[in-house]
Each structure stands twice: as C-alpha cells, then as structure tokens.
Amino acid sequence: MTDHVFPNWTVSTRTRGTSFATLLIAGAIVLAFVAPFFAPRAVIQDLFFILTMLVLAQCWNLLAGYAGLVSVGQQAFVGFGAYAMFAAVSLLGIDPLIAIAVGGLAALILSVPTAFFVFRLHGAYFAIGTWVIAEVVRLSLAQWKALGGGTGTSLPSGATRDMFGVRLVADLLHVRGPQATDIFCYWLALILAILTIGFIYRLLRSKQGLGLAAVRDNREAARSVGVDPLWTKSLVYLVAAFVTGLAGALIYVQKARISPDAAFSVPDWTAYVIFIVVIGGIGTIEGPIVGVIIFYVLQNLLADYGTIYLLFLGLLGILIMLFAPRGLWGLFADRSGIQLFPIRRILAAKTLTRHDTGGA
Amino acid sequence: MNWADTIIQGILLGGLYALFAAGLSLVFGIMRLVNLAHGDLIVLAAFLILLLVTALGLNPFVATIVALPIMFGIGWALQYLVLNRTLGDDILPPLLVTFGLSVVIQNGLLEGFSADSRRISAGSLETASIQVGPFSIGTMPLLTFLSAVAVIVALNAVFYRTSLGRAFRATSDDRVTAGLMGIRSERIFATATGIAMMVVTIASLYLGTRANFDPTQGPARLIYAFEAVIIGGLGSFWGTLAGGIIMGVAQTLGAAINPEWQILAGHIAFLLVLLVRPRGLFPRAVD
Numbered sequence: 029m030t031d032h033v034f035p036n037w038t039v040s041t042r043t044r045g046t047s048f049a050t051l052l053i054a055g056a057i058v059l060a061f062v063a064p065f066f067a068p069r070a071v072i073q074d075l076f077f078i079l080t081m082l083v084l085a086q087c088w089n090l091l092a093g094y095a096g097l098v099s100v101g102q103q104a105f106v107g108f109g110a111y112a113m114f115a116a117v118s119l120l121g122i123d124p125l126i127a128i129a130v131g132g133l134a135a136l137i138l139s140v141p142t143a144f145f146v147f148r149l150h151g152a153y154f155a156i157g158t159w160v161i162a163e164v165v166r167l168s169l170a171q172w173k174a175l176g177g178g179t180g181t182s183l184p185s186g187a188t189r190d191m192f193g194v195r196l197v198a199d200l201l202h203v204r205g206p207q208a209t210d211i212f213c214y215w216l217a218l219i220l221a222i223l224t225i226g227f228i229y230r231l232l233r234s235k236q237g238l239g240l241a242a243v244r245d246n247r248e249a250a251r252s253v254g255v256d257p258l259w260t261k262s263l264v265y266l267v268a269a270f271v272t273g274l275a276g277a278l279i280y281v282q283k284a285r286i287s288p289d290a291a292f293s294v295p296d297w298t299a300y301v302i303f304i305v306v307i308g309g310i311g312t313i314e315g316p317i318v319g320v321i322i323f324y325v326l327q328n329l330l331a332d333y334g335t336i337y338l339l340f341l342g343l344l345g346i347l348i349m350l351f352a353p354r355g356l357w358g359l360f361a362d363r364s365g366i367q368l369f370p371i372r373r374i375l376a377a378k379t380l381t382r383h384d385t386g387g388a
Numbered sequence: 389m390n391w392a393d394t395i396i397q398g399i400l401l402g403g404l405y406a407l408f409a410a411g412l413s414l415v416f417g418i419m420r421l422v423n424l425a426h427g428d429l430i431v432l433a434a435f436l437i438l439l440l441v442t443a444l445g446l447n448p449f450v451a452t453i454v455a456l457p458i459m460f461g462i463g464w465a466l467q468y469l470v471l472n473r474t475l476g477d478d479i480l481p482p483l484l485v486t487f488g489l490s491v492v493i494q495n496g497l498l499e500g501f502s503a504d505s506r507r508i509s510a511g512s513l514e515t516a517s518i519q520v521g522p523f524s525i526g527t528m529p530l531l532t533f534l535s536a537v538a539v540i541v542a543l544n545a546v547f548y549r550t551s552l553g554r555a556f557r558a559t560s561d562d563r564v565t566a567g568l569m570g571i572r573s574e575r576i577f578a579t580a581t582g583i584a585m586m587v588v589t590i591a592s593l594y595l596g597t598r599a600n601f602d603p604t605q606g607p608a609r610l611i612y613a614f615e616a617v618i619i620g621g622l623g624s625f626w627g628t629l630a631g632g633i634i635m636g637v638a639q640t641l642g643a644a645i646n647p648e649w650q651i652l653a654g655h656i657a658f659l660l661v662l663l664v665r666p667r668g669l670f671p672r673a674v675d
Binding site for chain 1: 484491663
C-alpha cells in the first residue's frame with residue numbers, strides 16, 4: 029500500500045507570550061526614543077552607559093555563548109575603535125559621526141590578522157591568546173605620540189559640539205551644546221543596540237545560526253553534515269569585532285578623552301561584560317539585557333565601596349557559573365517557558381488526520 | 389651595550405618566567421584546565437610571604453618554607469571544592485569561574501593590602517653578585533634560575549618516577565579507566581593543584597624579592613606564564629623552561645633597545661613562535 033499520508037509538520041519558534049513580548053519590546057523602544065524629551069541629563073548619561081555595555085555584552089555573548097569563542101581580549105577592539113575615531117577626528121579633522129564608522133571599520137580590519145593568530149589556539153588558550161593581542165595593541169598605541177602616547181589626549185574642543193546632528197538636537201530640544209551631545213550619543217547608542225540585537229536575533233534564526241548552535245553542541249557531528257565551523261566562527265569573530273569597535277568609538281566620542289590604560293582596560297570592557305552575560309544568562313539574547321540591568325543596580329548600590337563591588341561581582345559570577353550556569357534569565361525561562369526572543373525551533377504537528385493504511 | 393651580558397640577564401629572567409609557568413603547565417597537562425587566576429595566586433603567595441616576614445620577623449627563605457604547606461592546602465581545597473565542579477566537556481565553566489576568582493583575589497588583596505607597591509627584603513643578597521669570567525651575575529637572579537631548574541627536575545621526577553606521577557599520567561590519559569583502577573581523580577586533581585601552588589610559592593619569593601609588586605600585577609604574570617608554556621609546547625616541563633628563557637631574552641633585548649619595548653618584545657616573540665610553530669617548540673601533549 030502506498031497511500032501513506034505524513035502528518036503535516038510545521039516548524040515554529042513561537043513560545044508562550046510571544047505576541048505580548050513583541051508588544052513589550054516595541055513599547056520599550058518607543059519609550060527609549062522619546063526619553064530625552066522628559067528625562068534629566070543624568071538619566072540620559074546612565075542610559076547611554078547601560079546601552080553601550082549592552083552592545084558589548086551582546087557581542088561577547090555571541091562569541092562565547094553561541095560560537096564557543098571565550099575571548100578575554102575584546103578590549104582590543106574597544107580601544108582600537110576608540111583610537112581610530114580619535115585619529116580621524118584629531119589628526120584628519122573628520123566629523124565624529126563618520127569617525128565612529130571609521131572606528132568600527134578599523135576594528136574590523138584589525139580583527140583579520142588577529143583571527144589568523146588566535147584561531148590557532150583553542151579553548152582556554154584562545155582566551156589568553158586574545159588577551160595577549162589586546163596587550164600588544166595597547167602597548168603599540170601607547171607609542172603613538174601624536175595621540176598622547178602613554179598619557180593619552182582629549183578631542184579638540186568643539187569637535188563634538190559641531191558634530192553632525194548635534195546642532196539639530198540642540199534646536200529640537202532647546203538644550204545647550206554639551207547636553208545635546210549627550211542626547212545625540214544616547215540616540216546613536218540606542219540605534220546601535222537595537223541594530224545589534226536585531227542582527228544577532230536574525231543571525232541565530234537563520235541557517236548560519238543553526239549551524240553555530242550545531243558547532244557549539246557537537247563540532248564533529250556538525251562537520252559531518254557539512255557545517256564548516258571555522259568559516260562560521262570567523263564570521264562571528266569579525267562581526268563582533270566590528271560592532272565592538274563601533275561601540276568603543278561611540279563611548280569615547282561621549283567621553284572625549286582617551287588614554288591607553290582606560291581604552292584597553294580589562295575590568296571596564298571585559299570583566300564587567302563577562303559578569304553581565306554570566307549573571308544574566310549566557311547563550312540567550314535576553315540574558316545580557318537582564319544582566320546589564322542587575323549590573324547597573326548593583327553598581328549604584330555599591331558604588332561607594334570600590335573594590336568590594338568588584339569582589340562581590342566576581343563572587344556572584346562564580347556562584348552563578350557553579351550553581352545556575354544558564355544565569356538568572358535561564359532560571360526564569362526554564363520555569364516559565366517564556367522567551368522574549370524565541371530562537372529555538374519547535375516541531376508541531378498541524379494536522380493529525382490519521383489515514384488507515386491497513387497496518388502496512 | 390654588551391650583548392652577551394644582556395642575553396645572560398635575559399636567560400636568568402627566563403628562570404623566573406619558567407617558575408611562573410611550571411605550575412600552569414602541570415595543571416594543564418593533567419586536567420586540561422587553564423587557571424586564569426594563576427597570576428593572582430602568585431601575587432597572593434607573595435603577600436603571604438610578606439605577611440610572614442613582617443609579622444613574624446622571619447627570613448624570606450624560611451617564610452617561604454612556612455608558606456609552602458599553606459599554599460598547598462589552599463590549592464588542594466580550591467581544586468577539590470570549586471574547580472573540580474567545573475571540569476567537563478564544556479570549556480566555559482572552568483574559564484569563567486577562574487576568571488571570577490582572579491577578580492576576587494585581586495580586589496580582595498586591594499582591600500586588605502591597598503594598592504601600594506611592596507617588596508620582600510632579602511637583605512644583602514639583593515645586591516650581591518658573583519664574578520664569572522668577564523660577567524658579573526646577580527646572586528638573586530642566579531638563585532631564581534637554579535630554583536627553576538630544580539623545580540623542573542623535581543616535577544619531572546614526580547611525574548615519571550613515582551606512583552603519584554603514574555596516577556597523574558593515568559588520569560590525564562583516561563580519567564574513566566583510571567577511576568576503574570581505583571584512582572580517585574578528584575583527589576589526584578586536588579593534589580596536582582596543591583603542588584602547582586607550591587611551585588607558585590617559590591616563584592612568588594623571587595617575584596617579591598627582585599622587584600616591587602602590588603595586587604594588580606597578577607594578570608601580567610599569567611600572560612608571561614602562558615606565553616612560556618605555549619612557546620615551549622604543551623605538556624613538556626623542559627619546554628616550559630625553554631619558553632621562559634625565550635621570553636626572558638626577548639624582553640631584556642627589547643628593553644636594551646628601548647625601555648618601553650620590553651613587554652612588547654616578549655609578546656612579539658610569542659606571536660612569532662605561534663606563527664612558525666603553532667604547537668610550540670617541544671610539544672608533547674596532543675591538544
């Protein structure tokens with residue numbers, strides 16, 4: 029007998045509350061965009077900090093949580109992006125807005141030879157290899173006397189005030205120069221965060237994303253069905269470097285002052301970022317969002333204690349890694365089944381009309 | 389500038405880096421674990437010796453002998469209670485837990501001892517030197533180098549000539565089968581980390597007496613140690629010594645040309661080896 033009728037399978041990524049989540053995200057984005065119209069300057073600066081850390085955390089999460097590339101050297105791209113932006117503005121007189129793009133591209137270009145070296149190392153050795161590269165870049169840029177050498181330098185006065193778009197913001201919101209710069213940087217950070225999360229979400233839902241998960245879960249099995257781990261991992265590494273460089277350049281447009289030690293700081297750009305991702309939940313898009321909020325709250329509660337704060341973050345990170353390795357969001361998602369950014373493919377049978385096939 | 393003198397200083401400095409690296413090499417060889425807090429544990433041991441010297445008025449060498457069993461205990465407990473839980477197929481937990489540990493130790497030391505740089509005083513030994521032919525060699529650098537050679541010889545002897553070493557090698561090759569033969573891998577791993585911490589203590593004596601140190605220096609020591617291990621090739625103790633020497637010579641040569649290039653020259657030597665011989669100069673372990 030040949031009239032087998034197969035059930036009509038569909039693949040869906042929807043989970044409970046997906047429609048609600050879409051509304052929630054859309055609402056949050058609208059609120060974030062109009063925030064400068066009513067929020068005070070200090071709030072906007074804090075939100076800028078949160079958003080830029082979120083971008084860095086999403087990039088690191090993409091590397092470590094999805095591609096299995098645990099980098100301890102992403103500060104190389106933060107610093108290099110920032111320095112390239114400084115060079116473009118200070119030495120070439122380019123508008124800071126375009127210089128931010130220059131920073132991202134510079135980080136992308138740096139990531140090509142870097143990948144060549146660090147991809148020779150695996151696992152933990154990859155981690156320290158990326159750190160060595162970051163040190164090499166920091167020590168080299170400290171030799172660049174035109175940008176202040178080891179002590180650093182500031183952006184030329186007025187560079188950010190005359191930046192493309194800032195005048196527009198000043199007129200639109202009736203605010204003065206420095207505040208307009210903050211607001212403009214905040215909007216840029218918001219756009220960067222939305223584009224980054226959107227890109228990662230699309231990437232993870234695509235064929236390449238499925239390949240990444242396959243490589244992470246079982247390298248040999250993935251290879252045997254034709255997924256090339258090296259190619260996919262390289263792509264992720266380059267993209268993460270580009271976005272990290274953009275974020276670095278943007279952070280330093282707002283700071284307007286740079287030094288090698290600050291721009292390549294391991295605590296600021298790597299330790300914090302790792303703790304944000306680990307505490308929130310590694311390997312999920314929601315994790316870094318939850319993590320950055322917790323990080324910000326903790327920082328405000330414990331800011332006066334300095335080193336105690338980092339000590340506490342380190343202990344919290346260790347405890348979470350030991351007892352809840354999927355982070356706080358992982359705990360929540362496991363219990364509730366809710367995913368704000370659903371990427372897991374769920375197989376569902378649409379029609380279960382059973383045709384009697386006579387026992388064949 | 390006297391090149392031969394510079395190179396001799398570099399080789400002796402390499403002894404210090406080999407001491408930093410030997411513990412890392414041992415732990416990696418046995419359990420494929422890279423401890424990102426290794427450098428901070430070196431600094432922790434230096435503070436422990438400093439504490440013993442200042443509080444009890446001990447001679448630094450005596451203080452080191454007192455510190456050895458304490459650090460063994462710390463290493464044993466750290467591995468048995470914390471790091472053993474992280475071992476497995478997934479590389480994330482050991483990396484992130486030891487990274488967290490690095491931050492905790494660093495900031496704990498900052499809290500306890502402030503950011504001031506300290507030094508362990510070795511008295512007249514600090515400036516003593518001996519004349520070998522045309523070269524004047526510092527006694528402390530020479531002691532450092534001889535200690536490194538002694539540590540490598542001892543580690544090789546333990547690893548290849550004792551029943552403990554046999555258990556190390558068996559667990560490293562196949563943890564499950566070793567378990568079936570009655571080897572309790574958790575205790576073997578804890579002992580290995582304990583021994584690594586004893587090597588760290590010896591390294592920290594020379595770290596503390598040769599130059600100033602402060603709580604934030606750990607990560608840089610980890611990087612030098614790691615570079616020495618990779619240059620030498622994974623799983624070979626003599627390779628680690630060779631790696632340390634290459635790092636030391638590269639750094640002193642770099643510093644001789646321009647003091648700002650010291651650290652950079654070491655990193656560049658490492659990258660060159662990685663470029664030409666990705667598995668190091670004397671690889672033994674396949675990993």
